Amino acid sequence: MKLLTPLLLLLSLTAAIDLNIDDKASIKAAAARMAAKLRELYPRGQPWFNPGEFGILPSTTGKNIGYYWWEGGAAMGAWIDYWFITKDDQYNAIVTEALLHQVGPDNDYQPPNQTLSLGNDDQAFWGIAVLAAAEKGYPDPPPDKPQWLALAQAVFNRQVVRWDTEFCGGGLRWQVFRSNQGYNYKNSISNGLLFQIGARLARYTGNQTYADLAKRTYDWQKTIGLTNTTNYYVYDGAHVPDCVVTSKVQWSYNAGTLLAGAAAMYDYYSADLLNPPLTAQATLGNQPSMDFWQNETMNLLRGIDMPFFNMNDGLPNIMRESGCESSPRDNFARPPTCNIDQRSFKAYLSRFMGYTHQLCPFTRDYIMARLRPSAIAAAKACTGQPGGDTCGLSWLMGKYDGAPYGVVVGGVGEHMATMELFQTLLIGDAAPLKTMKTGTSKGDPAAGTGSGTVGDLRQTGPTTVGDRAGAGILTVVTAVGIVALSAWLVWP
Ligand SMILES: *[C@@H]1O[C@H](CO)[C@@H](O)[C@H](O)[C@H]1NC(C)=O
Ligand SMILES: *[C@@H]1O[C@H](CO)[C@@H](O)[C@H](O)[C@H]1NC(C)=O
Ligand SMILES: *[C@@H]1O[C@H](CO)[C@@H](O)[C@H](O)[C@H]1NC(C)=O
Ligand SMILES: *[C@@H]1O[C@H](CO)[C@@H](O)[C@H](O)[C@H]1NC(C)=O
Numbered sequence: 001m002k003l004l005t006p007l008l009l010l011l012s013l014t015a016a017i018d019l020n021i022d023d024k025a026s027i028k029a030a031a032a033r034m035a036a037k038l039r040e041l042y043p044r045g046q047p048w049f050n051p052g053e054f055g056i057l058p059s060t061t062g063k064n065i066g067y068y069w070w071e072g073g074a075a076m077g078a079w080i081d082y083w084f085i086t087k088d089d090q091y092n093a094i095v096t097e098a099l100l101h102q103v104g105p106d107n108d109y110q111p112p113n114q115t116l117s118l119g120n121d122d123q124a125f126w127g128i129a130v131l132a133a134a135e136k137g138y139p140d141p142p143p144d145k146p147q148w149l150a151l152a153q154a155v156f157n158r159q160v161v162r163w164d165t166e167f168c169g170g171g172l173r174w175q176v177f178r179s180n181q182g183y184n185y186k187n188s189i190s191n192g193l194l195f196q197i198g199a200r201l202a203r204y205t206g207n208q209t210y211a212d213l214a215k216r217t218y219d220w221q222k223t224i225g226l227t228n229t230t231n232y233y234v235y236d237g238a239h240v241p242d243c244v245v246t247s248k249v250q251w252s253y254n255a256g257t258l259l260a261g262a263a264a265m266y267d268y269y270s271a272d273l274l275n276p277p278l279t280a281q282a283t284l285g286n287q288p289s290m291d292f293w294q295n296e297t298m299n300l301l302r303g304i305d306m307p308f309f310n311m312n313d314g315l316p317n318i319m320r321e322s323g324c325e326s327s328p329r330d331n332f333a334r335p336p337t338c339n340i341d342q343r344s345f346k347a348y349l350s351r352f353m354g355y356t357h358q359l360c361p362f363t364r365d366y367i368m369a370r371l372r373p374s375a376i377a378a379a380k381a382c383t384g385q386p387g388g389d390t391c392g393l394s395w396l397m398g399k400y401d402g403a404p405y406g407v408v409v410g411g412v413g414e415h416m417a418t419m420e421l422f423q424t425l426l427i428g429d430a431a432p433l434k435t436m437k438t439g440t441s442k443g444d445p446a447a448g449t450g451s452g453t454v455g456d457l458r459q460t461g462p463t464t465v466g467d468r469a470g471a472g473i474l475t476v477v478t479a480v481g482i483v484a485l486s487a488w489l490v491w492p
Pocket of ligand 4 (some may be wrong): 288289291292295
């Protein structure tokens with residue numbers, strides 16, 4: 001007996017994720033472990049996520065770094081999927097609280113303390129969280145609170161008026177404010193999410209206007225060269241005024257965002273018997289549009305193989321954020337360079353592949369053939385301390401890789417990614433996504449169209465400020481024409 005005790009202790013400390021890929025209970029348990037890890041990284045007593053409240057810790061350089069606000073919205077979306085797929089509702093209370101806490105005075109995910117640094121993509125990550133809540137039948141807020149569908153419509157309406165035809169023949173700029181770095185950048189994540197939200201709203205509401213605006217964004221991506229029409233690689237962005245795609249780096253969430261949007265468009269135009277068709281288009285089965293989006297969905301899916309599934313590197317079908325992770329080509333000799341945002345990107349590719357799997361039966365085998373090997377590899381990467389189940393960033397190395405690599409802050413991205421990957425393996429058993437006919441969430445097509453407290457943040461007048469961000473005078477132009485000068489910033 002006495003000899004056995006240390007041995008048992010040792011065994012109980014070896015807490016690696018023991019994933020049996022063919023056993024649903026084992027997959028669910030692995031996802032639950034990751035959901036709990038994510039919760040551990042969420043500050044106690046502060047059930048919402050924004051700078052200063054979620055995981056802000058001193059970095060090794062002595063500066064305070066933390067998670068950006070958008071990643072809170074991303075985490076809420078991840079937990080909504082977790083609930084939807086596993087039916088474990090233990091995080092719902094904090095998710096609902098966070099989603100409602102951040103709506104801002106105009107119920108459009110432009111809370112005043114975020115608007116100065118607001119990127120369209122930041123707002124959109126909260127938008128897709130509430131859109132998922134509507135589609136997945138997540139419990140509705142009390143009637144005196146803003147409702148999921150209306151919130152998503154507000155985000156769409158706020159963004160669609162920022163469509164900028166001054167340069168590049170259209171497109172959304174990354175940043176909302178001209179004083180911010182990135183205002184002169186039109187990027188795939190902002191435009192991809194506008195496309196995706198439009199496509200999902202079309203699918204959910206049956207309103208053709210959303211589909212038309214979504215298609216406009218999707219086409220623009222191709223015209224400008226952000227989506228390569230040969231191989232469907234999705235590049236990061238282009239600067240105004242020349243609109244040349246200078247940054248050809250590929251991030252998995254860019255491609256995944258377009259993929260899920262294409263899947264929603266396919267479903268919108270197809271007569272899906274599980275989801276009663278809402279529109280004449282769908283009822284009749286709009287064959288050319290359906291064929292088009294089926295093609296595009298497959299094209300985008302094939303496009304992610306080379307950059308994100310290591311087709312050329314001898315380790316096929318294991319997801320890798322190739323823009324910043326270590327590479328099997330040099331036996332992982334170069335350390336990863338992924339920043340705090342990029343560590344979470346595989347979460348969204350996993351999520352968006354799951355969404356596509358639900359709506360597009362023709363993708364199912366293809367998607368699972370990539371997610372299953374990724375999950376087997378990821379489980380082996382979750383053996384770090386503390387707890388013996390801390391996950392690394394790389395899923396390819398067959399072991400914990402030491403993430404977050406000496407930087408004090410970290411972990412949310414790594415664990416969100418692994419959680420979304422594990423739970424998506426069970427997507428085949430999930431309930432069909434709802435539409436306005438089958439769902440309960442209340443909408444408001446006019447949400448987010450008023451001038452509101454902080455205005456619609458539309459920019460007016462010619463662009464004069466370049467990438468000079470953070471320096472100089474921060475000029476805030478709201479729709480009502482108020483110019484606010486921030487006194488604390490001075491010329492360098
Ligand atoms: C930001 O605003 C929210 C309310 O929308 C508030 O709860 C939160 O404390 C604010 N955060 C900071 C860092 O000021
Ligand atoms: C369809 O969406 C557009 C754009 O948001 C909106 O103006 C219109 O009122 C909507 N139509 C219906 C019937 O809801
Ligand atoms: C698209 O991909 C093809 C094939 O790799 C390449 O030749 C072409 O230069 C790419 N186009 C753009 C605009 O990057
Ligand atoms: C879909 O792709 C096939 C094969 O490349 C092509 O023949 C067909 O014209 C495409 N359909 C549409 C509607 O784009």
